[in-house]
Amino acid sequence: MKPLRMALTKGRLEKDTVALLERIGCDCQAVHNKGRRLILPVGDSLELVLAKAADVITYVEHGVCDLGVVGKDTIMENGSSFYEVLDLGFGRCRFALAAPAGADFWSGYSARTIATKYPNVARSYFESKGMDVRIIKIEGSVELAPLLGLSDAIVDIVETGTTLKENGLAVISEICPISARLIVNTASLKLRKREIEALVEQMERETAGKREAGGNA
Numbered sequence: 001m002k003p004l005r006m007a008l009t010k011g012r013l014e015k016d017t018v019a020l021l022e023r024i025g026c027d028c029q030a031v032h033n034k035g036r037r038l039i040l041p042v043g044d045s046l047e048l049v050l051a052k053a054a055d056v057i058t059y060v061e062h063g064v065c066d067l068g069v070v071g072k073d074t075i076m077e078n079g080s081s082f083y084e085v086l087d088l089g090f091g092r093c094r095f096a097l098a099a100p101a102g103a104d105f106w107s108g109y110s111a112r113t114i115a116t117k118y119p120n121v122a123r124s125y126f127e128s129k130g131m132d133v134r135i136i137k138i139e140g141s142v143e144l145a146p147l148l149g150l151s152d153a154i155v156d157i158v159e160t161g162t163t164l165k166e167n168g169l170a171v172i173s174e175i176c177p178i179s180a181r182l183i184v185n186t187a188s189l190k191l192r193k194r195e196i197e198a199l200v201e202q203m204e205r206e207t208a209g210k211r212e213a214g215g216n217a
C-alpha cells in the first residue's frame with residue numbers, strides 16, 4: 001500500500017505539526033534532515049509534502065495529497081472542497097481589523113479603503129456589517145498600507161500584536177479566532193477510510209488537551 005500523503009504548510013505550522021507527528025510515534029528523521037527536499041518519508045505509512053498554505057488546499061482539493069495541515073485563515077480565504085476534520089489546537093492567532101492608533105475608523109460616511117492579504121475574508125466581514133468598502137489586495141506586510149496612506153485600515157492575522165504595536169497600529173475589532181486544521185480529500189476519506197481514521201484518531205487524542213486548554217477555535 002502506498003503511503004498516505006500529507007501536505008504541510010511550510011513555516012509557522014511546520015514545527016508544531018512535526019512535533020505532533022513525533023508524539024504519535026512517527027519517525028520524522030527525514031524532515032529534520034530535509035535540506036531542500038520537498039517530499040519526505042515519515043516511516044513507511046506517511047509522506048510529508050512541504051508547501052505554501054494556499055497550495056496545501058490546492059493539493060488536497062485535487063487529491064494529489066490525501067491530507068493537509070493548514071491555518072483556518074487560509075481555509076476561510078480559499079474555499080473548502082474538502083473535509084475539515086480536526087482543530088489541531090496550535091497556530092493560534094486571530095483575524096482582526098486594525099487601523100492607526102487613535103484613528104476614528106467608524107465615524108463619517110465616505111467609503112473606507114481596506115488593505116489585506118485576505119480579500120474574501122475582508123469582504124464577507126464588511127458585508128456582515130452592511131458596510132461598503134474598497135478592498136486592496138496586498139501580498140505581505142499589510143501593515144505598510146495604512147502607514148503609506150494607501151488604506152484606512154487592514155484586515156490581517158494578529159498573533160502577539162507586536163507588528164501592529166511597533167508600527168503604530170491598533171486592533172479596532174476582533175473578527176474571529178484562527179488555529180491549524182487537519183483537512184482531508186473527500187475521495188481519500190472514502191477510499192482509505194481505515195488508515196485515515198486511525199491517523200485522525202491518534203492526532204485527535206494527542207491534541208485533545210491542547211484544544212480544551214485553549215478553547216475550541
Ligand code: PRP
Binds near residue numbers: 142143157161
Ligand atoms: C503575519 C501577519 C502580521 C504578523 C502578525 O505576517 O500578516 O504581519 O504575522 O504577527 P504578530 O501579531 O505576532 O506580530 P507573517 O509573519 O506571516 O508575514 P507576511 O506579512 O510577510 O505574510
